[in-house]
Structure formats: C-alpha cells, structure tokens
Amino acid sequence: MFEDLKPHLAELRKRLVTSIIAVAIGFFICFFFYEPILEWMMVPAKEALPAHSQMVAVEIQETFFTALKVAFFAGFILTLPVVLWQLWLFLAPGLYDNEKKLIIPFVFFATLMFLIGASFAYYIVVPIGFDFLINFGNTVVTVLPSIGMYVGFFTKLLIGFGVAFEMPVITFFLAKIGLVDDRMLKDFFKYAIVLIFILASLLTPPDVITQLLMAGPLTILYGVSIYIAKVFNPAPKDEE
Numbered sequence: 001m002f003e004d005l006k007p008h009l010a011e012l013r014k015r016l017v018t019s020i021i022a023v024a025i026g027f028f029i030c031f032f033f034y035e036p037i038l039e040w041m042m043v044p045a046k047e048a049l050p051a052h053s054q055m056v057a058v059e060i061q062e063t064f065f066t067a068l069k070v071a072f073f074a075g076f077i078l079t080l081p082v083v084l085w086q087l088w089l090f091l092a093p094g095l096y097d098n099e100k101k102l103i104i105p106f107v108f109f110a111t112l113m114f115l116i117g118a119s120f121a122y123y124i125v126v127p128i129g130f131d132f133l134i135n136f137g138n139t140v141v142t143v144l145p146s147i148g149m150y151v152g153f154f155t156k157l158l159i160g161f162g163v164a165f166e167m168p169v170i171t172f173f174l175a176k177i178g179l180v181d182d183r184m185l186k187d188f189f190k191y192a193i194v195l196i197f198i199l200a201s202l203l204t205p206p207d208v209i210t211q212l213l214m215a216g217p218l219t220i221l222y223g224v225s226i227y228i229a230k231v232f233n234p235a236p237k238d239e240e
Helices: 002-031 034-048 062-078 080-094 103-135 147-164 167-176 182-187 189-203 208-232
Strands: none
Touching: 002 034, 002 062, 002 080, 034 062, 034 103, 034 147, 062 080, 062 147, 080 103, 103 147, 103 167, 103 208, 147 189, 147 208, 167 208, 182 189, 182 208, 189 208
C-alpha cells in the first residue's frame, strides 16, 4: 500500500516545494517594498482612528516582525496564481483529458474570486469592524493600537474572506467531476448555514456586524454554488 502512495507523495512534495519557492521569491521581493504595502494596509485603520490616536509598536522587535508578516502576506498574494497552478497539476493525474484543459480557467477564476473576497474585506469589513472596535469606549481611554496586532487582524480577515469566496470555484470543479450536484447542496443547506456562521465567528472580530458581513455573502455564494452545480451537474429528475 505504501508503495502505491509513493508516486503521489513524490508529486505532492514536488508541488509543495515549487509553491514554497514561489512564495519565498514573492516574500523577498515584497520585503523591499514593505513600507508602501504597510501604508496601504493601514488606510482603513487611519480612517477609523480618532484624531488623538495613532498606531504604535509596543515591543522592540514588533516593527521588524510586522515587516515580515507584511512581506509574507503580499508575497503570497503575488504568487497565488502559481500556487493554484501547482494545486491543479497535483490533481490533474486523476482527471480526464477534457478536465485537465480547465487549468487556465481554474487558476484565473480562483485568483479572481480570492481577490474579490479580499477586496470585500478591505473596503467593507475591515473599516466597519475596526471602526467599531476602535471607537467603542474611546471617550474613556486613549486608543493606541499595536501595529503588529492590527496586521495580524488585517491579514486574517483578508485571507479568510479570499479563501471563503472560492466556494463557487470549488463547487464548479466538484460538479464537473461528478462529486456534487444541486440536490446534494440543497439538502446540505441547513448544515451549511451553521458552518458558515461558525466560520464567520472564527475569522472575524467578536462583534455581530462583521460576523454578519461574512456570513451574509457566504450564504449568497452558497446559493450561487447550488446554481453552478445545477448547470454543470444537475441531479437526475427522479431524485428531485
């Protein structure tokens, strides 16, 4: 059995190594430009901060480790198409020839949906969530947010939303290979709602507004996924 797994493990290692090298190259490139990237990341925070507040580093090494986080985040986004390409190449041996030709649409739409999800987080969720957290009780205390904690908060939200918005792309792929159909997704809907709200509570700050801002779009995307499955792999009529 282990001998049968060896080719798959070797292929997995090859794709992982290629992806890691790509992300590492992106990391080193972005590290030299971390300051403008960080400035871009801080725009939603600066708009929410009261006039007497500012971002601070509470530890000596915080700015350096923040620069590393920024470079890794930006490097990952920069090389995302390469990572997705390697993921498809790992899955390709198990696909039919006509399915293997979907690599370019898969990489394009998976990258696009990730960027749409990240943009939604950047322009809507982060400003609203950060404004609520910062201005809650600011008449009593002076808010001096830690830059390291903010970058962690920021990257968690953007990556979380980016991955979550991949739902229609994943559904399309699973429908094309016959693993899901619209009836299966409809039957799973009530469980999906619970999972969506659990995911939203884990990836967003502990306030209802930002959690709804994630759960709402994901619920809509689940509905879109049902339609995608109905188009590309509809359930047999006798099952409906």
